[in-house]
Every structure is written in C-alpha cells, then in structure tokens.
Amino acid sequence: MPRILTVFWSAALRSGASHPQPTAPGRRPALRRNEDSAASILARALTRDPANCVSSHFPTHSLTHLLSLACLCASSFLLASSATAAAPLRLHPDNPHYFLWRGKPTMLITSGEHYGAVLNLDFDYVKYLDALAKDKLNLTRTFTGGAYVEPQGAFNIARNTLAPGPGRFICPWARSDQPGYAGGGNKFDLDRWDTAYFKRLRDFMAQASKRGVVVEMNLFCPFYEETQWRLSPFNAINNVNGLASIARTNLYTLDRHGGLLALQEKMVRKIVRELRGFDNLYYEICNEPYFGGVTLEWQHHIADVIVDAEKEFRAKHLISQNIANSSAKIEKPHPAVSIFNFHYATPPDAVPMNFQLNKVIGDNETGFRGTNDAPYRREGWDFLLAGGGLYNNLDYSFVAGHEDGTFVYPASQPGGGGPSFRSQMRILRDFICGFDFIRMKPDNAVIKAGVPPTHTALALVERGRQYAIYLRPGTVTQFSVRWTGQVEPKYSEDYTFYVSSNDGAHLWVDGRLVIDNWVEQTEKELTGRMRLEGGRSYPVKLEYFYNGGQAAMKFLWSSGSQPKEPIGATALVWLDGSARGLKGEYFKGTDLKNPWRTRNDPTVNFAWGTSPPFSESSQGAPGALEIELPVGAYRAEWVDPVTGRVAKDETLQHAGGLAKVSAPRFTEDIALRIRAR
Template sequence: MKNCIWQTITVIWFFVPGWVYAQPPISLHPENPHYFLWRGRPTVLIGSGEHYGAVLNLDFDYVRYLKTLARDGLNHTRTFSGTYREIPSSFGITDNPLAPKPLRYICPWARSDQPGYFDGGNKFDLRRWDDAYFQRLKDFMTMAQKCGVVVEFNLFCPFYNDELWAANPMNHRNNINGIGNCPREEVYTLKHKDLTEIQIAFVRKVITELKDFDNLYYEVCNEPYFGGVTMEWQWRIADVIAETEKSLGVHHLISMNIANGRAKVEKLHPAVKILNFHYCVPPDTVALNYHWNVAIGENETGFRGKDDLLYRTEGWDFILAGGALYSNLDYSFTPAHPEGDFLDYKSPGGGSPALRPQLAILKRFMESLPSVNMRPDTESVERVSPALTATCLSQPGKVYAIYLHVPLPNKPKNLRELEKHNVTAELAVRLPAGKYQATWLDTKTGVTAKVETFSTAGGSHTLQSPAFDNDVALRIDRLTE
C-alpha cells in the first residue's frame, strides 16, 4: 500500500488544476537508447498484466486493475484497441478479458440502428466514432498515468482463425458500410483500399485523442507474423503514426512486434524505436538486435506452465541480457478478478499475486543500478559451480549485475525434478584490480542475503553465494580507495 500511496502523491503534482503539465512522453534515453527515459529518470518497464481487454470489455474494472499494478510495484500494461476481439472459446483462456460477453464489447466504431452483429446487438458503422469508447479509453489512460503505469496501446491484431474474423466489426457482415468483404488474411495487406482507409482513419483519430499522455507508446500490430499481415502494411501504419504526430507537435514511441522467440531484424522503419518479442527463452534475441540501438522488449509470455519460477527467471534473464521491457501475461486477472487474485485458472500460462511483487524486485534492482552506463556482458562470469544459468550486465571495472538460476528448458515436463533448494554456488568473476563489495539479493523477498568486501589484484576472483532456492541475484560494486 505504501507504494500505491507514493504513486498517487507523486502524480498529484501533474494533475492539480492550474499547474502546468510539462512532462514529455516516455522516450529512449539519450545516453543509452537501450533504456527508456520517463519523468526525468532512466526506466525499465516491468509488468504482469491482464489479457489485453481492459478497455474493450465493459465488464473489466480497470481502476481496480491499475491500482493493483501500482500496489505491486509494476509500471507496464498492454491493452488492445478494440479493432480486434476474441470469443469465449479462444485459446483456452479462462474468463478471457478479450472475449466480452454479448453487448459488453465496446470499440472505436459506433453501433448503427441496424441489427445483425455477430453475437447480438446492432451492426457497426465504420464511418462514425463511438464517443463512449474514447471517453473510456482516456479515463483508462488517465488512471494509468496516476498509478505510474506506462501503456502499450496495441492498434491492430491479426485474425488467427475464421471465427475471430467472423466476430470483427471490419468484417462486412458486421458493419453497414459493406467494407471488409475479403478473406481474413487480406485485412492488413493494402489490397483493399476501403479497409485501409478505415484503419488509417482510426489511427489518426486515436493518436489525436491520446496526444497529451506521457505514459504511452504505440504498437503497430500484435503478432503480425500470423494471419497474412504484410510488412508494407505495417510500414504504412508506422508512417501514419509518425506523420500524424508530427502535425500535432507530439512524439510517442512506436513499437513493432518482431517474432515469437528470436529473429534478427534486417530492416527497420526509421520511426520504430521499440522491438518487441514474445516467448523469449533463452533471451538471445536481445544480442541479435542490440546493434539497432533501440529498446528491446519481451511483451508477452506464457505456454510454459503455471509456476512462478518460470516467469520470474524469464524476466530476470531478459532484462539482464540487455532488455528494456518485460511484461508477463498474467491470467490471474479476469473481469471477475480485476485485482489479479484468481488462482484456479486453466489458461495457457502463469501469473499470480505472489509473482507480481517478485517481478517488482527486478524493477527496483534495475532502478538501483547506473543502467545507462551498463551493457550486456558475456565475458566477466568465467565459471559457476554447480552448473547454473548466468546472465550479466555490467559497466566493466565499476559495477556488475549478475543473475543465477537453475537451468530450465522452455517447457519443462517436470519442473519439480529441475528445482534445486538450499544451493550454495561458487562464482568466478574476472575483475580489474581494486576493492569491491558483493551484495547478494533474494529474488523472492528482495532481502539482502549476504554482503562482503574484498580486494583483488586483477583477474579471476571467486565468490561464494549464500544458500538459496533456485535463483539469486548479485551486485558487485567497485569501492573508492
């Protein structure tokens, strides 16, 4: 509760009537563009959020949801715009926020006076905006702003199957405009001028409505590597975002979702400053794309099981590999459980009230570091015994952040057999000559487990960890002589 109170008190400065709101939107840090700059501070974004329906599902209480993220110490969420929705049978997700009940779906387009929408109610008029939708969206953004939460606003999403296209307002069966008489694989291709015009009009409208929010960046399309989405269409949408913002005199970051797992980006739109990936185990996609000098994120996880250990280790690995954003897909949030306390879900992933504060420990750990001076480091950790996965971020000779955990496959068949309890690790680290302090951190509680000061003449130095279960973090600081 202390954290939430602090957030609220802090943000009053921005919202008291008559005060000048002068904070620019979140941006890349000018000294190190692999990290963000937000409200004057270097920032990494760490989230564990609901399945993207907070705005489009009228039964979802986003106020309680956002307050929960703030209370748990997180600063990121991802929401879909409403140009895409799911149905209750989609992907085996229990009480899916993206699958609103009949007549509880709201989207940018207004309903017409003609019946016949997919699951009841009137069809949509793609040439009229729904004012109630934009009011809800801006209220959501304002609440997120007050809670210190950055919103990834996802503009579009492909249709993974014919059922999802059948439920969409852009399908000609669901609108009165006769637009969208095409296969689902052609919706995001520039093949159909009337569809493209509707999509561009929406992008311009939403950018105009959200121009004043500092806690916002745009993602062009979720998982465009499915459903026939073309790169030409994605670049056209990125062009529209950049052109519209230029005309408004504002600048928000633009994200592209690159791949599930790993991929090397060969060509990058000049306005795109965030590369987002899904299911990054191991996090080698960061090294593959680090040369682009943009923020690299993992903005969706899951399909590994339900255990918190899987997603805690995934988050630490990704961020200490040089990532700037980790957002866990948290199925404990549903419309019936907006505070994320639903535990009996059957959804294909994880998330829990226990995991979120653990991810916040990662966020605070990164905030304590001089991150703008640090880079991924694959050379300083020489040896770990017993065999553990080690990830290191460092400013060589100054500060080292190291994360150790039991080796885990992407989808373990029996996680209990892989866990290690009461482990004491021996770690050999290559350091320049000097005096150092080693601080070991319990990643489950945030408690300092051990502190020691040592001197080295340079070269390999061996440290012994405190006893830990499954994973532990280490910070090594060079001390002033």
Template sequence: MMLRIILLSSLTFCLASSAVSAESGKAPISLHPDNPHYFQWRGKPTILVTSGEHYGALLNQDFDYVKYFDELKAHGLNHTRVFAGTYRENAYAFGITDNPLAPKPGRYLSPWARSGEPGYAGGGPKFDLTKWDSAWFERAKDLLQQASDRGIVVELTLFCPMYNDKLWEICPMNAANNVNGIGAVAREEVYTLKHRDLLDIQIATTRKIVQELKEFDNLYYEVCNEPYIGGFGMEWQHRIVDEIVEAEKKFSHRHLISLNIANGRKKIEQPHPAVSIFNFHYCVPPDTVAMNYGLNKVIGENETGFRGSADVLYRTEAWDFLLAGGALYNNLDYSFTAKHPAGTLRDYKSPGGGSVELRQQLGILKRFLDGFDFTRMKPDQSVVRALQPKLTTYTLAETGKAYAMYFHVPLPRKSKDLPSLLADDIEAVATINLPAGKWQAEWLDTKSGKVANQESFQHKGGDREFKSPKFSNDIALRLLRQN
C-alpha cells in the first residue's frame, strides 16, 4: 500500500508541475474527416510511408536521428516508428546486425531515472521507477521536433512484450533491475491487471509521456508492439487506452491511438472507440484491409520483414497493401544502425531488407498516390476483368474518374528460390472496364519513377484492353478521365 501511495503521489506531482490543458496550436495528425480510412495532417490528406530503423532512435543515445530523418526526407518518406524505452533488446536478439534496440552499456535511455545503487543487468545503476529521467524527455522532445521539421510523423510505441527470459532480465520493470522491488513476476504477466504495483508504474509512465509530449502535432501513440506474442488479451491494452484518453481529456487537441492487432490478418471484434489506427505486421497478402475496412478507421502495416533482403519483396508488399486500401506502410529497414544512421549498411545479416534503392522506390509509390485525390477512392478488384499473363493486381478507384492500378509477378509470403519467380520483358494485357469518356493512361516504372508509356483515348464505355510496355516484375497504371 505504501508503494502505491508513493507512485500515485509521484504521478500527481508530475501532472501538477505542468499545465493541465494542451498548448493551443496545430492539431495533431487525425483521421480524414471525409474518409477516415486515411489521415489528415497539417490540412492535407495523408498516407504514411516509410522504410524505418529498428525502433531504437530514442532509447539508443548513439543513434543520430537527425541523419536518419534527413535520409527519410530525401526520398519523400514521412513516417517512423520509435520504441519508448520501457523495453530494450540485447545484441543477440533476433540475429539483427548492430540492432538499434540494443544500445551499448551506458548508452540506454528509458523514461525512468537511474538510482545510486549498482546492479542493473544491462550495465550501470538500477532504475528508480518512481522518478523520471530528464535526459529521456529532452531527447524525446528534440527527436519529435527534428522529425516535425522534416515532415515526418512519429509513432511512439509505449510498451513491448518480453519475447524471452533474456530480454526480461534486462528490462527496468524487472524487480532485479529497480530499487523499488517492483516486477517480481513472470515475463508473461508484465502486461496484465494482476500486479497493481506494476500496473501503477505503467499508468504513471503513460500519463507522464502523454503530458510531456502534448504539443507535438506529428505524433500518435501505439499501446504495445505485438501484444499477441506475449499472450495477453485486450483488457490491459484497453486500460492503457483509457489512461491516454483521460490524460488528454482537457487538452485542446488529442492524439490518435493505435493498437497492434496481429501478424498477417485478423477480424477485429468490438474495437475500443478511442482507437483510430489498427496496425498489422507481415501482411502478405493484404487481405486484412478488406476484412476490417468496414470499421472506417485506418488500417496500417507498421512492420514487415523476415522474407529475405531483396527490394522487390518489400516494394511489391507496399504497393499491394496501400492499393488494397491501407493508409500506413513501414518496412523494417536493417540498413540503419547507430554506425550507419543514414541507412548505408549493405552487408547486414538481419532477417529482412532495406536499402537506399528501396527507399527511393517507396518514395515513388508515395508520390504516385499523392497524385490522386485518394480520399475519394476505395479498393475495387472488379475493374480488371482479365489479365495476361497471370499477375497479382490491386486497384484503388474513384469510380468513373480515376484509377490507380498495380501489377506484379505473383510472390508468396516466403520463397526458397526467389529468382525463379521473377521475370523480365513482361508485356501484360489487362482488360479494364471503364465508363464512356475521354481518358488518359500512364504506365509508371516503379523502380525509376518515369512514365514508361502514355496515351489519350476516347472510350465508348465497357471493357477495353490495355497493353503494357515491357517491364521487369512490376508496373503501375494511372487512369484519369479528362474533363
């Protein structure tokens, strides 16, 4: 009981020490008022696209996030995902080369202050979970400002499950690593409502972060990364959502809240009304978008990888997901490390991809979609009536006015022989149903961003065949009706 009083007193002090209502200013990124499947940010319809580092930009003091953000901006990418520092990894986790989530001894920042007592398993003093580390909050605010200056939206992920005992052994919430005696629990019980002292810490930390970062418009919160791996249900997550809502209820503006739902696909039942973004991982194929489209909220893919290192895998995955109706895509990019914050590492052994070429290609995708009034569009797989050779295709349509189409060689989730699935000099013939009118067609090279072919034509209505220029592996088609 005494510990709980100390925790709640600390929380009350922290909230009272700053203004209760949010600073007046720009509204944070929000759902688009005309089409909540997409975002609105700074007055413009927005889709978030990136190829981002492995989430350590904030907690790893050796990571130069300014150089990282400069690289994203250079390719027109506008998003990043960042872990808050309540969880960290060791150098051996998941076989990731120079993992940004595994800072060197003495270079790890969390929201909690260090104590004067030695004994943290990751090096240095133990943590005091009732006190805050001002250096963390200063770095968080600077990171958000630097991202804001470059037009980048930050997803701040508050918590993450302990995937194995080794990761739980280096977590500040483990009783062995703090001076408060909090967290003497099994790692599977860290994110439950069973242990009141641990829950109070998580609530206090959530509220403190929300209070301190209230003025940033380029921010939304994700409650927990991959909670389904930890085996805990929605009750704890919904409690954290409620705490964010309560902490922000007197703010002038409120931030969006995201839940990470599943790897692959899952039908969302009884969603929390305060959650606006439902994120999935490894969405090949992207059928989870159609499965949950009726929620009228953003469906995102905020992590992918583990398919190999080839750019074509993640380029096609991004195009498929966004043309299926998603509004957020983040490739897990292992070319970013603390030693290579501009994403120049080439010979990594990590379980995924990432390169400057892929970032260029994702920038092409984003510009292609930004060239449409996409808030008026929705996925429509009925427009393409026939297609030769056999290709995977997705379409976003503003029926009768504009169509964004994508075609690529069929690719499974994973393949032991990727080269055998790829092809050059493809000439596709697509039968597409269009209403009568004058139209313009442009075939886009998805690797260079150049228009490979274009034509204007008068159409009487009904099916029409379109023959593509020769391409390797994938190509996009823009169809616009002329006034």
C-alpha cells in the first residue's frame, strides 16, 4: 500500500470515526463536520508526513487519481461508520414485538435499581452498571429528577435510591443563591441548567453504553402524595421564579398547569438534545400516569415535543408510554409511541390484549408480592413467553454503598431482588436468546394435553423449528381464610389494629367487630381501636376473601408503648393453647364454605400476588406434555429456571401429530426447549 494510504487510514482510525458506539455531545462525536471529513483527514495525513506521502518512485501525474481514490474510500468508510453509530435502539423490522440494537435482535431483560442512579449523588452508578453487565442484564430505568424525587422512608423502602440524603439531590435545574429548598440547600432557578447534572447524566449514559446496557429515561412521574410534591423543583416553594402555586394534580395537564408546561417542554428539549448521540436509549413519557391527575392529552403532547425536538436529528429514539398496572386494552395509541409498558403485569394478559398493535409490550416494574425470588422470576418468564419484549424487575438490593447489589433488605421491603435473583434473570435471558426468537410468536395451541389443572403453560413457537414452553403452578383466582386464636398484649393501654388487604376483611377482638370491610378493592389499610389489659388473652377472629388482582393480607398493631408492627407469634396463640400463632382455615371460593386446607400461621403478613397461599408441589406432574409437532427429528431439553441446569433431555424421531415429551420431577417451575435437528 502506498505510504499516503497508510497514513490516511491511521489518521482515520485515530479520528474515532470507526467506532460504532456514539459518544455524548460535548465529547468527541462519531463524525465531526470540519475535522473528520475525508478531505480533512487526508490533508492532515499529507501535512503530518509530506516526505513519504508520494514516493520518489511514484509517478507525480497519478497523484490526482490517488487522491480521488483515497477520498472515495474515506467517504465510504466514514459514512458506514457514521450510519452504524446513528442507529439507536429500534423496533425490529421483521418482528416489531422485539428490538434491533447494534445489529442484533434484542429483548431487554434486567433487575435494576429504584431509578435514582443519576439524581442521587451518593450512588456509584459505575459499580451498579458493572453488576448488571456481570449477569448480562441489558436495561436500567432512571428518573431525570427534573420534577420528582422521593422523601426518605417513602413507600416503606429501606435505603431508597430515589430518596437522596440531605444535599445529595441533583437535577437538571441549577441551584439559586437563595436558601429554602424543602429537601435542604438552596432553592432552584428554573431559568438555568445545572451543568454538573448534565455532565453526570452523559457519563452515566456513556458508562451504560460501554457495558451494553440500554437506559429508559423516564421524564416525569406523578405525585402520589403531598410529601413528594413538597420536594419537587416545580413546587413554587422550591424555586425562585415566582411561579403560580398549583395543586400537584394539575401539573401534568394542558389547561391547569399554572405556566409550568413551558418549563416541562424546555426540560424535555434540553435532555433530548443532550442525549441525541446515544444509541442505548429510549424515553418514557411518565411513570404511572394513571395516578395523580396526569391526563392522556398531556402525555400525547409530551410525545409530540420529543418528536419535534428530534426532527433535525438523523437518529430518532423510541418513545415509551406506561399504560396501567396489571393490564388494559390500549384504545387510541399515539403514533410516535413504540413501547407500551405495564407494571405488575401478572398474569401477562397485557400482551395478548395488545399484541395486534405490533409494538413492544413491556413489564417494567414489579413488586408488592413479598421479597422471595419465585413470584418475580415467574412473572418474567410468563411475560416473555407470552410475547412480551421487555422485563424489568425492581431490585431493592441496589442502594448507595451497596451498588453491587448485595444490600440485605428487610422483610418489609415492597419487593425483592438480589444476586441469586439476577442469576435467575441471566438464565431466562440465556434461554430465550438461545432461540431465533424474531421468528417466534405466542402459540399455546401447540400444547394439546398434559398440563395439570393446578398449572399453567405458555408457548413461544416457530412451528416445525423451535418451541419455548414454560410450565408453573397456576395463579389462584378465588379463596378465603378464617384465622382464629387469642392475642396477648403486654401493656394496659389503647391499641390500634391495622388490617391491610386486597380484597375484603372482617376483624373481631374479644367478640367486638373492630373492622368491617367486606368489599372488593385494591390493597387498602383500615384501622380499629380498643383498650386492652396487659397479661390478658383476648379471642380474635380475622376473615378475608380474595377475588382477583394482587392478593395481600396483613395484620398489625401499635400502642403508646410499641411501634406499628405485624402481630407476631409471641403475642398470638390458638384458642386451645396448642400452638403459637393463629389457626388458619383456608377455603376455595370467596364465601368461607368450601374447605381447602388448615395450617398454623405464626403471623398474618402475606403478599401472595397471584400465587396460591400454598406451595403446590409439582413433583411427578405432569407425566408428559402432548405437543403437536410436524414430522422430523427434534431435541427436547427441560431446563431448571433457578439453576439453569438441563434436568432431562431426549431426542425425538417423530412421525407427525402429537408428540409426548416426558417431564422430569420439579418443585417450582420448569422450561422446555425443543429444536428441530
């Protein structure tokens, strides 16, 4: 190769133009208009090494041809590199229920922190992202902080990353020189940007990009209570801009926002411009907009603002809309929205209800079903095998000081997560990504028989070629419980009893009806008070029914001498004195008439979700699944979702029709992989 081309290619490579991953604005972009053009690189090559650019043996009359060739090669090289860099996460053109990212079909699967990685200055996001990458998890949600931050103790979350310590909250708005922010420090000036915030935000994006992690940038969040609104930079008490004081339920509207809509638009445009070069990004309009007065018209307006802000950019980013808790039918989708996210989406009804939209359906928040791994593992498997393309478990083991995800959270935490759970998410990821899933679709009809009545099975299929099947104990639809026993207080004083339930409950203490709430409802806490004498035993009867949704039943008390806490076995005893705790009589159905099982419950503090109150043993069942397969040879492998080990495998020489695939013994859940040989 002539020396001039060698120098040219060296200069081109040093320019960074060959790197497919974009960098943040303000750093070295993939292609700089003035410095990294083909002509510029060639000129620098000539200047850098003029003596060797043209050999004494090289005919000078060919210089023009050489320069033309070099420029042509350079243009092709740089344009190809730039095109790669300018292709952010997008819907897969062959199957828009999934993503295409960095040239590969992609599902987004993760177990991530509680959205404070950027706005919480005490949180080491590099260590956190390393922990995700270790288990090949490829998504994280983060809140901008521009409108919403949580107080410490919110939602009973220990070490909440979305609740920074005093003076450790950073957001897009610069601090003023006036003290008085409700969260500590100076108030905000909504006319100025905080350059330190955007530097941190861009670095977070770059660090995530290096580790193959996509970021869901959540722009806004409703204010569930006054305690969150009290900390918002948009609250008139927290800024120096003389804005109107409005109700928290009016902020995200088009007609009652008190002038704050323009500031919201300005913030969106600023963030979109700052992050325009990143390929590992999509925007979510608003977290849980079905609370706090958020209007659909406002959500669609923000989507339009994002589209308009990106109209001059070569690369456009996907937009997500959070639709509902559990499931809902999407009636009027905004054309710019490509991802429809749900929370607590178990069973995964949201997927079949909206599959015809040909967009990604996601489950991007879990919780409120206890702290064990099983409910959230099953939720993830269910959702993706039903045809979903995104799953994010909310992982409370990530906190400041334990960014590696090793924090041991209390049993009262409203969700789970941890190292063992993330390893299970890696198993899910490896299982599903082991298929050519772009060619697959939900197809439970291939399973003809063999699923026990106590179980459910989901199948993602490309008929005749590949089959992914997930089998687990079924969700419970209706049950009721009667707990009886005695409560033994320590102190002689007034006690408050708390019953938090989904659905209804009755509580009697010493024959007196203290709580009467026999109605269908989402989880709600009711209270009753009465005076008790220390050292005495009082008969107690607690009744509960569940008719759908997220089953929960919690029985607590407090007094002047003791904090609010679940009533434990030390204060409970059976009526006959034979056991500590309460006698729990469980019934099928909601009317306490069809006996199911009886057991001792040391305490009543349950968040069953959609799982039954008993672990239904699956050992020995099913004997075999009957699956419709065309003629051919197949390899079948049963995979343990907890360990990733193949529990049983076999080769099938099948003549067509129904194939019987024998299951191994399993306790919790099991997955089946079938491929044509």
